[in-house]
Structures are given as structure tokens and as C-alpha cells.
Amino acid sequence: xxxxxxxxxxxxxxxxxxxxxxxxxxxxxxxxxxxxxxxxxxxxxxxxxxxxxxxxxxxxxxxxxxxxxxxxxxxxxxxxxxxxxxx
Numbered sequence: 001x002x003x004x005x006x007x008x009x010x011x012x013x014x015x016x017x018x019x020x021x022x023x024x025x026x027x028x029x030x031x032x033x034x035x036x037x038x039x040x041x042x043x044x045x046x047x048x049x050x051x052x053x054x055x056x057x058x059x060x061x062x063x064x065x066x067x068x069x070x071x072x073x074x075x076x077x078x079x080x081x082x083x084x085x086x087x
Contacts, residue, residue: 006036016040017057019069020048037072037085047077056084
């Protein structure tokens, strides 16, 4: 499969707080983060369908990166996680 990434990814220890009516408010561990989005591990949660819009806040050990939730879209599922793109 050809790599279609536009942004450099950085490994991350961040937590991503995602809210969606079908999910409620759930916190996921991020695998990596880029200017285009984030990949989160699902744990025991079921992945949302591709194309689903969610609200997200990214938190690091030093505090919240974005105080106001931002819009993100589920763009893929892979290796026990899901990729979210900033919209």
C-alpha cells in the first residue's frame, strides 16, 4: 500500500477526549499526532464508521492542548485503532 501521508507524524503520549452522540465522552490514548490529525488506540471500544464527525480535545501530561473541542472526522481503521483528521 502506498503511503499517502501529507504531514510528518510524531509519536505521542497524549490522551484524546472524543465526544459523539453514539459514544458519549470517551478518552483514548494517542499513538501519533500530526498537523493533519491523530491516530488513537480503541482499547475495548468499537470504531466509529468512516466519515463520522466527532468533537475532540487533546490532552498531554502538561495540560490540555485545545481547551475548546475541535471537529475531527474518522478517516480509517487499522491495527486496533482509528485515524482522525482535523476538519
